[in-house]
Amino acid sequence: MRFVDTIHGLNEAFETDIPRNSVVLVTGAAGTLKSGFTFQVLSNYLNNVDEYGLYITLEQSEENHLKNMQSMGINLSKKLHISDFSDYRVMYGDFPDDLLNLLEQNILEFKRNTGEKCTCLAIDSLGALYSLLDIEPRELRKRMYRMLESFRRENLTTFLILEEGKASDINDSSTGAEGYLADGIIELGLHLKGNVANRYMRIRKMRAASHSMEPWILTVSDSGLKVYKGNF
Template identity: 75%
Template sequence: MRFTDTIQGLNEVFGTDIPRGSVVLVTGAAGTLKSGFTFQLISGYLEKTNESGLYITLEQSRENHLNNMNSMGIAVSKKLHISDFSDYRVLYGDFPGDPLEILEKNILDFRQETGGSCTCLAIDSLGALYSLLDMEAKDLRKRIYRLLETFRREGLTTFIIFEDDRCSGINDPSTAGEGYLADGIIELGLHLKGNVANRYLRVRKMRAASHSMEPWILTVSENGLKVYKGSF
């Protein structure tokens, strides 16, 4: 089973699959389906394998996420464990000590508890994680990089959701400064042309994979998300 077979049309964007153990940044402005895309990608993959996964939400509750997925026709696999921020608040209060160490320990503990079957991880979102940390930007990015490098070495395919309103649109060639953290960047955006608005998907980079770098239309169908070629 390939990640790129989980969303209709995504296998046309990619010539090869997202490499296992990669760290992938899913970036875009609010309302561009970042959570839905990540949920469907991981859930669809897990349903066809003997593996399990972990989705950590640091902002919305588990119930809100599930309601949102249901509204878009996205099935969430029972093999995907969803852990919201309140889980950590109950266990650790207001994150006494180092939040990154606590996060890393719980992810690695979960992987061990599953006997190593946990191969997929999503963190929603990087911005929320930043808000928990009181340090200079330079030191912050170094710490995040070390955290993600741990996941790489564990062989966890990791998707990091990052809400970024700085991207000016489909014609903007720049990437967020956080791009250096990742092996891959999947940009989700909104393109306006006259009175028509289209959500789009574009793969900015994906190391060790072949893929299109053009924008593709991303839409919600009755059975979840769908990707197809269109004119902008």
């Protein structure tokens, strides 16, 4: 099973799979299906392999997150553990000063407890994480880089969700400062043409992989998300 076989049509946008141990940034404005896209990739992948994963949601409770996924026809894999921020509140009473270190240590502890079969991770989202940190931007980027390097050394394929402040458009080629952290960038956006609005997916970059650079239509069906060619 490949990551690119987890969403119908995604394997047509990729010629090869997302490389293991990569850091992949899933970015886009509100409402562009970033959480659904990432969750479906991990859940469907884990349903078909003898591996485990961790999905950390910093914005929603586990219950609300799962309701949202189910409303899009996305199933939960029993091998994908969901950790919401209420876990940290129960354990520590409040958000600690060094939240970034706490987050890293909890992820690495989950990896140690699960062993080599723990292969993938998602953090939803960077924006929520940043809002809870009081760190100068340059120092934050350094610490994020060190944390992600530790995940690579632990053989974790890591998906980072980042909400952009403005809506992405097909003609916009800019990327945020977080782009330097990532081996791959998958952009989800909204394209307006007359009175018609289409969500789209575009692979901005993916190191060591062959892929299309064109936008692909992204839709929600009864059986989850689908990607297919369209006219823009």
